[in-house]
Amino acid sequence: MERRDKIVLEHVSFVYGAGTPFEQKALDDVSLRISANCITGVIGHTGSGKSTMMNLLNGLAKPAEGKVYLDGYDINTVLSDVLEEWRTRPEYASLSARAAKKAIKAEIARRQRELCFRVGLVMQYPEYQLFEESVYQDIAYGPKNMGLSPQEIDSRVREAAAFTGVEADWLNRSPFDLSGGQKRRVAIAGVMAMKPEVLVLDEPAAGLDPHGRTQLFEKICAYQKQTASAVIIVSHSMEDMAQYCDEVAVLSGARLILQGSREEVFSHTDLLEQVGLDIPQITQLVRLLRARGVELPENIYTVDRAVELLRERFAETGRCPAGGAK
Amino acid sequence: MKNIAFGQYYPADSVIHRMDPRAKLIVAVLYIVCTFLCTNALCFAVLVLSAVVLTLLSKIPLRLLLRTLRPLIFILAFTSLINIFFTKGEHLLTPESWVVKIYLEGIWNALFMILRITILLAATGIFLSFTTTPIALTDALEQLFSPLKKIRVPVHEVAMMTSIALRFIPLLTEETEKIMNAQKARGADFQSGGLIKRAKALLPVFIPLLSSAMKRADELANAMDCRCYHGGEGRTRLKVLHFRASDVAAMVLVVAFGVGIFFLNRLGIGYTM
Incomplete structure (x- = not known):
């Protein structure tokens, strides 16, 4: 399948508390391309600028420098940037200068407003955003803000609820009565119900138990396949990233240090270790086995896959494939 | 912010x-x-x-x-x-x-x-x-x-409450910002409309904020209890002036x-x- 850029960041910088004694650079000259129709993982330590970058993608924060493009449109466009260029477009050409200016201004505002529906952002610990009387109403909050019809809202709420594993009988309960993991699912459903073209999840599995984690990631993967949207997952867990992401970007100290396909990124073992990130344990293990002469492909990211391949090898040779080592 | x-x-x-x-x-x-x-x-x-x-x-x-x-x-x-x-x-x-x-x-x-x-x-x-x-x-x-303690003015307690309140201000500010962002990401609009519409738009911010502030206060009280906090009497301090x-x-x-x-x-x- 052909690779297409969904979101492009060009030399983006971001500074917190500019001009105060607490000034801090959160992003420093970051250029990143995020593909359509795949899962992109963004990895980095706490404070590496991951969450800041996510807030830039739907216009919640504006970059100090640089541009953010969604499908080629600069999301922070202001009137003066495009006035002359758009003026020549057929839909504005027939208008008077003043009317055209007004129409273009309205169009920019409309796109700005649309942005948060096109790029759905699930924040860290999203369960804190629940507020409605019932789970149903809370999931419906986003679609309602989009101005959809009641029937459409209803079908979207039920669809998103079913998708994230929110059970039908929870829908009429108060979100404050649910457990932490249940609330998390409701919060994610609330964003999925807007059917965004880009779904951004900031540490979606933080604080969940291993079972809940796997379940959640599998649901996200299924969502991506079904909707063919671009999904961005922010995490500091290499294991999760390796297992579920197609492409990976690595941030360290406010800078982007690596980006590319999962295979490409994890082949830079040294660089990753330099910034204090490890390649997944199972990949590491397979590397060591290969070094000892076990014939295995290099890029293995899940334990299941490794076990499967080792079994095959075992069946072929009839002995332990570990090159004689016990 | x-x-x-x-x-x-x-x-x-x-x-x-x-x-x-x-x-x-x-x-x-x-x-x-x-x-x-x-x-x-x-x-x-x-x-x-x-x-x-x-x-x-x-x-x-x-x-x-x-x-x-x-x-x-x-x-x-x-x-x-x-x-x-x-x-x-x-x-x-x-x-x-x-x-x-x-x-x-x-x-x-x-x-x-x-x-x-x-x-x-x-x-x-x-x-x-x-x-x-x-x-x-x-x-x-x-x-x-502290001399006022002699006439039963709860000086320590008032000071403790004040410092907790002061400590909570930046926390709550940060939290407010976080929740506002989360609701903006779901299409909340805090800027347009009349006074009543704007006040209504803040509801999705205040409810989670209140709920988390209560939770925080509860947790803090528990943590203080766990460390046997019992008010100012006989209490020594970490930073002696x-x-x-x-x-x-x-x-x-x-x-x-x-x-x-x-x-x-x-x-x-x-x-x-």
Whole structure:
């Protein structure tokens, strides 16, 4: 399948508390391309600028420098940037200068407003955003803000609820009565119900138990396949990233240090270790086995896959494939 | 909003930053008394000079200090106009025939008033808000007021509540911002519409904020209980405040300054109020 850029960041910088004694650079000259129709993982330590970058993608924060493009449109466009260029477009050409200016201004505002529906952002610990009387109403909050019809809202709420594993009988309960993991699912459903073209999840599995984690990631993967949207997952867990992401970007100290396909990124073992990130344990293990002469492909990211391949090898040779080592 | 330090604490390493917060409180109060002692031009000149020296000592950028004056500009302008137009004196500046009469005394009074308020604010800034963390300040207040414990005023408890409240302000600010962002990401619109619509739009922010604040308070209370917190009695402190020679010197200095101002007043050099 052909690779297409969904979101492009060009030399983006971001500074917190500019001009105060607490000034801090959160992003420093970051250029990143995020593909359509795949899962992109963004990895980095706490404070590496991951969450800041996510807030830039739907216009919640504006970059100090640089541009953010969604499908080629600069999301922070202001009137003066495009006035002359758009003026020549057929839909504005027939208008008077003043009317055209007004129409273009309205169009920019409309796109700005649309942005948060096109790029759905699930924040860290999203369960804190629940507020409605019932789970149903809370999931419906986003679609309602989009101005959809009641029937459409209803079908979207039920669809998103079913998708994230929110059970039908929870829908009429108060979100404050649910457990932490249940609330998390409701919060994610609330964003999925807007059917965004880009779904951004900031540490979606933080604080969940291993079972809940796997379940959640599998649901996200299924969502991506079904909707063919671009999904961005922010995490500091290499294991999760390796297992579920197609492409990976690595941030360290406010800078982007690596980006590319999962295979490409994890082949830079040294660089990753330099910034204090490890390649997944199972990949590491397979590397060591290969070094000892076990014939295995290099890029293995899940334990299941490794076990499967080792079994095959075992069946072929009839002995332990570990090159004689016990 | 992020990273706005609560209050105006400006981190630097200066003589004033290093002073004991209790000494700073006392010195600040005495210095403010000094500003009210001043009644003639010479005194005010000395006072301004001392304020300049203090600003330099504190290493606080002048720009920051002046910013605290901004909300007062209107009041300053208003009261100085009243002073100028309504003070009666001997030296009339405007022609006799004018209805509006301005006297030299009025202008002097306005000037003194502006200087007094400016220096009063600058002094609180230099000694307290810019150079002392809110926590250190409540600590100092607790100790200075501790004699009141004898008459059963719950000094420790009030100080503890104050410092917890102060500690929670940045936390809640950050939380508010986080929740607002989360709701904006779901299409909440806080900017448009009339008053009622806007107030309604804030509901999705206030409810989660309230719920999490309650939860936080509960957790904090539990954590304090777990560590056997039982109020101020017999409690030792992590940071014991020490009066050093320099703190005593500062207090002596400010008293001497006050006495100096008192005598300068008597000399009556320059315009006297």
